[in-house]
Structures are given as C-alpha cells and as structure tokens.
Amino acid sequence: MQINITFNGTAQTSDVEPRQLLVDYIRGTGATGTHIGCDTTSCGACTVLVDGTPMKSCTMFAVQANGKSITTVEGLKQNGDLHQIQASFKEKHGLQCGFCTPGMMLTSAALLEENPDPSEDEIRWAISGNICRCTGYINIVKAVQHAGEQLRNS
Amino acid sequence: MFPPAFAYSAPESLDEALATLTNEGESARVLAGGQSLIPMMKLRLASPAHLVDINNIPGLDYIDAANGYLRIGALVRHNDIVNSELVTAHNGAIASAAPWVADPLVRNRGTLCGSVAHCDPEGDWNSVMLAARAQVVAQSTSGERVIAIDDFVVDFFTNSLEPGEIVKEVRVPKYAGRGGGAYLKLERKIGDYATVAVATQLQLGEDGKISEAGIALTAVNNKNTRAIAAERALVGEEPSDEIFKEAAALAAQAAEPESNVRGTAEWKRNVVSVYTRRGLEASLAQARA
Numbered sequence: 001m002q003i004n005i006t007f008n009g010t011a012q013t014s015d016v017e018p019r020q021l022l023v024d025y026i027r028g029t030g031a032t033g034t035h036i037g038c039d040t041t042s043c044g045a046c047t048v049l050v051d052g053t054p055m056k057s058c059t060m061f062a063v064q065a066n067g068k069s070i071t072t073v074e075g076l077k078q079n080g081d082l083h084q085i086q087a088s089f090k091e092k093h094g095l096q097c098g099f100c101t102p103g104m105m106l107t108s109a110a111l112l113e114e115n116p117d118p119s120e121d122e123i124r125w126a127i128s129g130n131i132c133r134c135t136g137y138i139n140i141v142k143a144v145q146h147a148g149e150q151l152r153n154s
Numbered sequence: 155m156f157p158p159a160f161a162y163s164a165p166e167s168l169d170e171a172l173a174t175l176t177n178e179g180e181s182a183r184v185l186a187g188g189q190s191l192i193p194m195m196k197l198r199l200a201s202p203a204h205l206v207d208i209n210n211i212p213g214l215d216y217i218d219a220a221n222g223y224l225r226i227g228a229l230v231r232h233n234d235i236v237n238s239e240l241v242t243a244h245n246g247a248i249a250s251a252a253p254w255v256a257d258p259l260v261r262n263r264g265t266l267c268g269s270v271a272h273c274d275p276e277g278d279w280n281s282v283m284l285a286a287r288a289q290v291v292a293q294s295t296s297g298e299r300v301i302a303i304d305d306f307v308v309d310f311f312t313n314s315l316e317p318g319e320i321v322k323e324v325r326v327p328k329y330a331g332r333g334g335g336a337y338l339k340l341e342r343k344i345g346d347y348a349t350v351a352v353a354t355q356l357q358l359g360e361d362g363k364i365s366e367a368g369i370a371l372t373a374v375n376n377k378n379t380r381a382i383a384a385e386r387a388l389v390g391e392e393p394s395d396e397i398f399k400e401a402a403a404l405a406a407q408a409a410e411p412e413s414n415v416r417g418t419a420e421w422k423r424n425v426v427s428v429y430t431r432r433g434l435e436a437s438l439a440q441a442r443a
Contacts, residue, residue: 001162017159018160018161018205019156019157020156021192024156039196040193040196040197041189041192041260042345044257047259054258054259054262055259055262055263056189056259056263059188059189059192059193060188060192060263061162061188063162064164064188064207066164107258107259125258126258128257128345129256129258129259129260130259
C-alpha cells in the first residue's frame with residue numbers, strides 16, 4: 001500500500017505492507033534512533049511524535065501514518081543545533097545507557113510545547129509511559145526542568 | 155514482532171466502514187486506537203483477516219451533553235476525556251478513571267469506546283460504565299441499536315455486538331439530581347493492569363437519601379462485575395458510615411479474585427471492601443458539594 005508521510009520535515013512516499021509496524025518502517029529507513037524495547041506497548045522506547053503527539057510506534061501500523069507528520073529523535077535537531085531538550089539531557093546527564101532517551105526526549109519535548117513550566121509532579125506524570133531502568137529518573141526530571149527554564153528564557 | 159497478514163481498509167465515512175464490516179462478516183475487526191488489538195495481533199492472540207481502520211472517519215470524536223446523556227463518540231481518546239471539562243461537570247466516575255487508564259502515551263491513542271468493546275475484565279472503563287448505567291450505541295447497515303451496558307458486557311473478552319456492528323457511541327445518563335462518582339484503582343505501576351479497582355456512583359434524592367447506587371469491580375472476576383447486593387443495600391438509605399461499611403462487605407462478596415503475581419485472593423477481596431467504602435465516601439462528598 002502506498003503511504004505519504006512527512007518524516008522529520010521531509011515528504012516521502014513509500015510502499016508498505018499493512019502489517020508493517022510504524023517502528024519497523026522508521027528503522028527500515030535507516031533512522032535507528034527510535035528503539036524497540038518491550039515490543040508490547042509497555043516501555044515507551046519507541047515513542048515518536050505523530051502530528052506532534054507522542055505515541056508508541058510499536059503499536060501503530062505504518063499505513064496509519066499516511067498523511068501524518070512523524071517526528072523521531074533525528075528530527076529534533078534544528079538547523080544543525082541540538083534541540084534544547086537534547087542539550088539539557090546532555091547538560092544534566094539525564095541518561096545512563098541511553099536506550100530510553102530518544103522516547104524520553106520526544107515525550108518531554110511534547111510536554112514543554114504544551115506546558116512550558118511544568119512542576120516536578122507534572123513532569124513525572126507526563127513521562128510515566130516511558131520506562132528508564134538506569135537513572136531512577138532524578139536527572140531526567142532535572143533535564144526537563146532545565147530545558148523548560150532555557151526555553152522560557154530564550 | 156509483527157502480526158499475520160491482513161487486508162486493510164481505511165474508509166472515510168461510517169457508511170463505507172459499515173458496508174465493509176457487513177461484507178467481511180466475522181473475519182473483520184474495527185481498528186480504532188489499537189492499543190489492545192495491535193498487541194494481541196502481534197502476540198497472535200487475535201488474527202483478523204480484515205482490519206477496518208476508522209481513524210479517518212470525521213465526526214466520531216465528539217464529547218457532548220445532549221438529551222439527558224453525556225455522549226462519547228467512537229474516536230474519543232482517553233486523553234480527550236482527561237482534559238474534558240464537560241466530563242468533569244457531568245460524571246465523577248468517568249473523570250476520576252480517565253487519568254488512570256494505561257499510561258500517557260497509550261491515552262493519546264486508545265479510545266474509550268474501543269476499550270468498552272474489548273471487554274477485558276482487567277480494563278477500567280466497563281466498571282465505570284456499569285456503575286454509571288451506561289448505554290452502548292451500536293450501528294450497522296441496518297440501523298442503530300441501543301444496548302444497556304449490563305447486556306453488552308457478556309463475558310471474558312466477549313461483548314454482545316452482532317457481526318457488522320460497530321460501537322458508535324457510549325453514553326451515560328446525567329444525574330437525576332445531585333450525584334457523584336469515583337474510580338479507585340490499585341496498580342503496581344503506571345500502565346499495569348489494575349490489581350483491583352472499584353467504580354462507584356451515588357445519586358441523592360430531595361430528601362438526602364440515596365436514590366441510586368452503582369458499584370462495579372475490575373480485575374476480580376471473569377468480567378467487570380456489578381456488586382448488585384451492595385447497590386441494593388444502599389438505595390433508600392440515609393448515607394452513613396455504617397451503611398457504607400455494609401455495602402463494602404457485600405461488594406467484597408461479589409469478588410471472586412484469583413491469587414496471582416499481583417496478590418492473593420484474600421488480600422484483593424479486602425482491597426475491594428476498602429476501595430468500595432472510600433469510593434462511596436468520595437462519591438457522597440461530590441454529590442453534596
């Protein structure tokens with residue numbers, strides 16, 4: 001089936017089998033920043049933005065992305081510079097192994113779009129569908145708070 | 155993981171979707187949010203030959219309050235309900251349950267109507283709907299049929315839809331007078347199924363006595379189950395700690411939980427009792443507010 005999607009800002013047309021999952025489609029294009037963790041809708045490692053809303057790309061078919069705009073971690077960078085959420089994850093060391101990080105950053109970026117000054121509770125609530133097994137979330141929360149501050153001051 | 159091959163259509167009108175469902179019969183399934191169906195297909199627990207994706211059909215994402223009902227259309231996502239002032243104004247149990255369904259990412263995609271149709275006994279919405287005396291509006295090429303939620307939830311993953319029918323809307327009657335509701339859910343972590351959850355709804359008459367009571371239980375039976383004896387014990391009574399305790403004990407008797415990784419049967423039954431009492435207290439406070 002032919003699908004037309006805007007992938008990280010670029011229009012592309014592809015031929016996909018209906019049963020192909022969005023995450024497999026994305027990784028098949030070479031954009032391997034979107035990770036497959038649990039593959040059962042539990043962990044959030046495969047989070048992408050669908051028309052700006054974070055969703056699990058392991059639980060959506062590629063055909064369902066027809067006509068939509070998909071943003072992955074590769075699409076966060078703007079004009080060659082890291083997105084503020086990426087810079088803040090680096091600055092605050094909001095990661096250890098890095099496996100959950102792409103999904104964590106996309107969910108956080110969407111949160112800050114909607115709520116530029118979230119409380120710690122709001123951040124923890126927003127990322128509660130993204131599981132991190134390393135950090136204990138402390139530095140992830142700090143990174144999101146830092147990104148919020150920077151974005152508000154810029 | 156990926157599912158077995160299937161035929162896929164994404165109609166842009168409800169009529170077209172219904173025609174496909176009628177032609178394909180029992181081999182077709184409706185795909186709305188897909189947050190339960192797609193994992194089941196990946197695990198090969200479900201293998202429909204044809205998926206009818208309704209996400210491109212306009213006009214199914216409504217939440218409104220009309221003709222005495224709060225109405226929720228087939229494409230309303232869980233997160234739309236979390237953010238709906240209309241829901242908060244009209245039904246406490248629905249408003250209280252919405253933030254506890256799955257996790258934020260699933261709530262962005264999954265639908266209430268899909269969850270109701272799925273009839274997973276560990277799902278949250280059917281308990282809320284049983285307590286709130288909801289109705290399911292089923293549509294097929296031959297017309298519309300309104301099904302009381304008690305008749306809709308048949309058994310473990312089994313609803314009473316006929317082949318060719320789609321859940322177009324779930325609606326709950328507005329409170330007749332003063333009313334309130336709550337959903338209390340115990341879960342090990344965000345996104346896990348409920349260990350135990352209890353939905354409660356109370357309505358008060360002019361005299362301050364309980365005119366209607368709804369209590370339903372999640373994850374402790376082979377389907378979401380109303381605690382009918384507990385409801386009956388409340389109706390016509392003056393709200394009091396004693397009557398709430400009695401109802402809580404009766405609700406626990408309606409639970410037939412299994413011991414598993416989430417806890418022992420005895421403990422779960424105890425949680426049903428505690429959550430019923432707390433839920434009734436919260437529902438009463440809301441009704442009196």
